Amino acid sequence: MKRPRSWSTADVLATLRRYWGYSELRPLQEQAIRAGLERRDSLVVMPTGSGKSLCYQVPAELAQRTDIVVSPLISLMKDQVDGLRECGYPAAALYSGIPLHAVQ
Numbered sequence: 001m002k003r004p005r006s007w008s009t010a011d012v013l014a015t016l017r018r019y020w021g022y023s024e025l026r027p028l029q030e031q032a033i034r035a036g037l038e039r040r041d042s043l044v045v046m047p048t049g050s051g052k053s054l055c056y057q058v059p060a061e062l063a064q065r066t067d068i069v070v071s072p073l074i075s076l077m078k079d080q081v082d083g084l085r086e087c088g089y090p091a092a093a094l095y096s097g098i099p100l101h102a103v104q
Contacts, residue, residue, distance in 0.1 A: 007037055007062050015061050016054070019087045026051050033058050036067075053080055061089065 012033055016022045025033075028044070029051050035042035036059030046052050060067035071077050077093040084091035 005063075011062060012058060015058050019057075019061065019084070019089045020054065025054075029055055036060075037063060057084065057089070057091075 009030070012025070012030065013023065016025065028046060032042060032044045032052075032055035035044075036056055044052060044055055056067055056069055074095045074097070077095060081091045081093045
């Protein structure tokens with residue numbers, strides 16, 4: 001079995017700065033990001049506004065892979081995708097109400 005690549009904290013912070021403009025992580029984010037990078041199952045429970053989204057967005061970008069996030073909140077999905085696209089991050093959303101021709 002192929003050993004997964006190991007990313008340094010500097011790699012994580014460089015991606016964080018590039019797309020989101022932050023220079024440091026909040027508490028628990030690094031552990032959650034590392035779980036994602038290592039493809040470990042995890043349950044991340046954090047309050048609103050604590051940066052949960054970065055916990056799945058950063059690993060996908062660093063590992064250059066597509067991750068699928070399931071969310072029941074259409075407005076949050078749209079807001080996240082719009083913000084990510086503005087930063088040059090390749091993101092898309094699929095939810096009810098989007099015409100098939102608009103899905104990218």
